[in-house]
Amino acid sequence: MKIFLLGIFLIFYSTSARAKDKHYYIGIIETTWNYASDNGEKKLISVDKEHSDIYLQNGPNRIGRVYKKALYLQYTDETFEMIIEKPVWLGFLGPIIKAETGDKVYVHLKNFASRPYTFHAHGMTYYKEHEGAVYPDNTTDFQKAGNKVQPGEQHTYILHADPEQGPGEEDSNCVTRIYHSHIDAPRDIASGLIGPLIHCKKDSLDQEKEKNIDQEFVVMFSVADENFSWYLEDNIKTYCSEPEKVDKDNEDFQESNRMYSVNGYAFGSLPGLSMCAGDRVKWYLFGMGNEIDVHAAFFHGQVLTSKNFRIDTVNLFPATLFDALMVAQNPGEWMLSCQNLNHLKAGLQAFFSVQDCKKPSSEDDIRGKHVRHYYIAAEEIIWNYAPSGIDNFTKESLTAPESASEVFFERGSTRIGGSYKKLVYREYTDASFTNQKERGPEEEHLGILGPVIWAEVEDTVRVTFHNKGAHPLSIEPIGVRVSKSNEGTHYSSSSGSVPSSSASHVAPKETFVYEWTVPEEVGPTYKDPVCLAKMYYSAVDPTKDIFTGLIGPMKICRKGSLLPNGKQKDVDKEFYLFPTVFDENESLLLDENIRMFTTEPDQVDKENEDFQESNKMHSMNGFMYGNQPGLNMCQGDSVVWYLFSAGNEADVHGIYFSGNTYLSRDGRRDTANLFPQTSLTLLMQPDTEGTFDIECLTTDHYTGGMKQKYTVNQCRRPSKSSYLYLGKRTYYIAAVEVEWDYSPSREWEKELHHLQELNVPNAFLDKDEYYIGSKYKKAVYRQYTDSTFSVPVARKAEEEHLGILGPQLHADVGDKVNIIFKNMATRPYSIHAHGVKTESSTVTPTSPGEIRTYIWKIPERSGAGIGDSACIPWAYYSTVDRVKDLYSGLIGPLIVCRKSYLKVFNPIKKPEFSLLFLVFDENESWYLDDNIKTYSDHPEKVDKANDEFIESNKMHAINGRMFGNLQGLTMHVGDEVNWYLMGMGNEIDLHSVHFHGHSFQYQHRGVYSSDVFDVFPGTYQTLEMSPRTPGTWLLHCHVTDHIHAGMETTYTVLPNAASPQTHRRIWNMNYPFTVSVIILLQISTKEWLGE
Secondary structure: OHHHHHHHHHHHHHHHHHOOEEEEEEEEEEEEEEOOOOOOOOOEOOOOHHHHHHHHOOEOOEOOOEEEEEEEEEEOOOOOOOEOOOOHHHOOOOOOEEEEOOOEEEEEEEEOOOOOEOOEEOOOEOOHHHOOOOOOOOOOOOOOHHHOEOOOOEEEEEEEOOHHHOOOOOOOOEEEEEEEOOOOHHHHHHOOOEEEEEEEOOOOEEOOEEOOOOEEEEEEEEEEEHHHOOOHHHHHHHHOOOHHHOOOOOHHHHHHOEEEEEOOEOOOOOOOOEEEOOOEEEEEEEEEOOOOOOEEEEEOOOOEEEOOEEEOEEEEOEOOEEEEEEEOOOOEEEEEEEOEHHHHHOOOEEEEEEEOOOOOOOOOOOOOOOEEEEEEEEEEEEEEOOOOOEEOOOOEEOOOOOOOOHHHHOOEOOEOOOEEEEEEEEEEOOOOOOOEOOOOHHHHHHOOOOOOEEEEOOOEEEEEEEEOOOOOEOOEEEOOEOOHHHOOEOEOOOOOOOOOOHHHOEOOOOEEEEEEEOOHHHOOOOOOOOEEEEEEEOEOOHHHHHHHOOEEEEEEEOOOOEOOOOOEOOOOEEEEEOEEEEEHHHOOOHHHHHHHHOOOHHHOOOOOHHHHHHOEEEEEOOEOOOOOOOOEEEOOOOEEEEEEOOEOOOOOEEEEEOOOOEEEOOEEEOEEEEOOOOEEEEEEOOOOOEEEEEEEOOHHHHHOOOEEEEEEEOOOOOOOOOOOOOEEEEEEEEEEEEEEEOOOOOHHHHHHHHHOOOOOOOOOOOOOOOOOOOEEEEEEEEEEOOOOOOOEOOOOHHHHHHOOOOOOEEEEOOEEEEEEEEEOOOOOEOOEEOOOEOOOOOOOOEOOOOEEEEEEEOOHHHOOOOOOOOEEEEEEEOOOOHHHHHHHOOEEEEEEEOOOOHHHHOOOOOOEEEEEEEEEEHHHOOOHHHHHHHHOOOHHHOOOOOHHHHHHOEEEEEOOEOOOOOOOOEEEOOOOEEEEEEEOOOOOOOEEEEEOOOOEEEEOOOEEEEOEEEEOOOOEEEEEEOOOOOEEEEEEEOOHHHHHOOOEEEEEEEOOOOOHHHHHHHHHHHHHHHHHHHHHHHHHHHHHHOO
8 A cells, every 4th residue: 555655656746857947038139131141042943033033132112132120039048148049940930949748938038129029829828927919808917917028128928838738649749839929910920020839748858859850840931021020111211222212002012022931041042951861850840921821841852741641742821830750861952842833933942951871771672673654745735624615503605794704715806715725744555655545434534634643552653754845844743752863843953053864854855764662651651541642743844834734643552452453442433633723824835825716816915914814714624614524423432532732822722522521531521621732532432312513612713613513323223221310400590681790899909909009990890981891781590499480599608609600500410400491581592501411412592581491411421530529510501602692691500419328418518619710701792782882981982893992891700700809709717618610711711720828639530739720611620628727818810911800809718617517527537546546445455454
């Protein structure tokens, strides 16, 4: 017994003894920063000096490459006299702050700058006085102490590295977090005040270095926007030779101040990224910035592992936090680039060097073991984006007047129309390139794409490439091992010379043989699907080459998983989808297309915005408006979809499969988010016969034609469905028209600006002379008590947060949900839910005054996958006109949970909060004209095409509320809270949802932790939180424009009220320990009694 008690004491003692107090002395200084140091710029050959000069050359009204900034620096002690040098590769980032779970971190901040700043940490626990963020939160003057450190003053921030804030179970040992100043966070960050914070699991560090890691690097991908800097005026006066002539609102001037950089270095000038071949390298990555900050960080020549999944490209958005492990291979100098094609040519590139240090390689040399041969040519074709000439959704001609498709398909004096000359990859039978391989019915859907290149682990892939085009071209593969001599990307070496290798520059009429290998280290991990979706493309000038048509799919699979014909075993159908906005303005063949297809080519103005828009082809595999053939399958088939994309910041896709769901990383979804150079493998078993839609939920893409049809046929003898729906739920829902106020109170907004010492007008909420203001007529879903629709269901306190959303509907797997829907509005609407099973593939509209019943079945495939939380959210909305109905206000959450007997015996509910992050575009509402007439002071003077008027109607809202107006997000310390995040909308609807004060857990075949989650059109995600620190905490989107536009609110954590949920939680935590102690006491007693 004594030994037992001593053991318990030692456990508690050792746990507390290992925790450390760590002190960091951080000063904020003002200095100058050069975005492209004079040690020679290394860059893509395709980036000419004329283009780089836009950003780097100063002049009468240009600042150039050097800017005044405020930066965090580390000092040795409290005297703040001696600076601790940081690694050169950190650039302008602040010093690395590192802590293990259990540590207490003291940040002693001294402000040497000329204006107030703060220190706000992500992923750590702090009390209100150590938050370092300015916003109305009902705190006292004492608690606001750290919210502004005035020039010359000091403040000590105390941060706790608590387990709830640290890495999740399946996270790596150390995870990426950040810190930054937070008075006006976007402006403070744009001025330079941001740095990395690394939170590690206990005992994972050895002398401040992660165990089993040879090198570590931190990189921030950002379009550093100096137009938002507090020092813009200073920079204009200092660096422009004629500062008085500068127009700060001029678009070209503003673009010149957007520095596409890695850690503050542009055009390949970031120094110091060096490692040995064989090194285990940990990369900590994060993004920061605005809507333009859609990043695809690509490590050329390498593969990475993150969360035990194999990756090669990391998608980063504002405040995205990411870490990955790389075992460096292939000695040479490699590019680290952003594969957002606009960013690539604007200088968002860096270089890392892999040295041959004679370390033993972990990879076997598999070259030649099993060689797969491909003969691929690049050749010119005429490509028609819609061969039928028909919009297969409306059955109208694509050139019908006033149709959405007319813009893209009308051919005329200065319009190209729907056919373009393009360069594509095509497969041949042998190296003579005389007999092109014919595509069978199963390849018909590939369209413009090149042939599928497939390989298994331990294969060698040999591609004989022949360039039949008139421009230098190449093949750059993603997802295989590539040596420097086989790299297809064309960029200069450190000396600035053109590479000698012809792999990256195959001249017209020339042939090159590429050889790539597939060692186990690049193949699927144990967590990955059997086959990974990958891609290949030409990369002499990636932007022009890809938009010209040179891209194709790859499939990298586990050893022994493929049949001799390349099909995956135990899979009935495989489809490859490439959604992108093909920007024909960037094509190598644009001038030829103008000459061939316009009737007055001399009159074409290539800079004209309408002309450019007509050439942006919103397509899947090069098909638009339902013209893609070959997407056919049988009911019950095992279907694999391989999705991949390329492009720029417009390519934020939510690819929705109506009528069915799929599994991705064991998570149940029906919408896949894709970004530049992202690829996904989706597993589907369609269970309903009919014709369904595959469409991009990004509203401009949907309207622009990025939508297709897929057909599920009844190929086998129909069997009676054996699935029993034992539960029945009935909801009475109406569409009603209301007056909606996005900001019923301006108090929070005014207090915020008072605290920030700002006096700024609000273009969205101020009525001004012509603007509508904060109130709009809208249609919303509301719940009623019965079929008479006479008594609305009053919302309870826990439902107050829903705001504009319809009621939070619930269902369990095995339920049948009857929606009795009455349209009490003045135009036709409907109600349709994601994820559910319906009897028909069409959703029938309900006319005004009508009542219609919609039946949603909830089979197993509508509920959580094995890699999900127990309850998952779906959205429901009206589909008569997907875009206008949504922006008019008709959307709500459906929560589907696993069957659970626990709910019967232990029915205590978790607090649940559904949040929709959406820029409500009131210009697209059915009620725009009504709103102008009702709310504008001078409706007759309103110009609906005016850019400022259009912008004023884009309401950046959380559940339809702005600037702290969303109420009801209240919980207690110790509650187990479910947050259901939903995203819909357009290209600008990328939202980085950040919770101050607390982290959350999310499941994706494992449990992970963060305090930022990225939301896009078609994102539906469960986050689980157990709040520990009382207070009123900020909850906001971290995108610069969205913060300034009011996409922020607060949530309140009340002290522990000893609620029933708290008692249950305490019992659940203590029960195993209590039982263990009783058993041990029994054993000890028996021993004492001599039994």
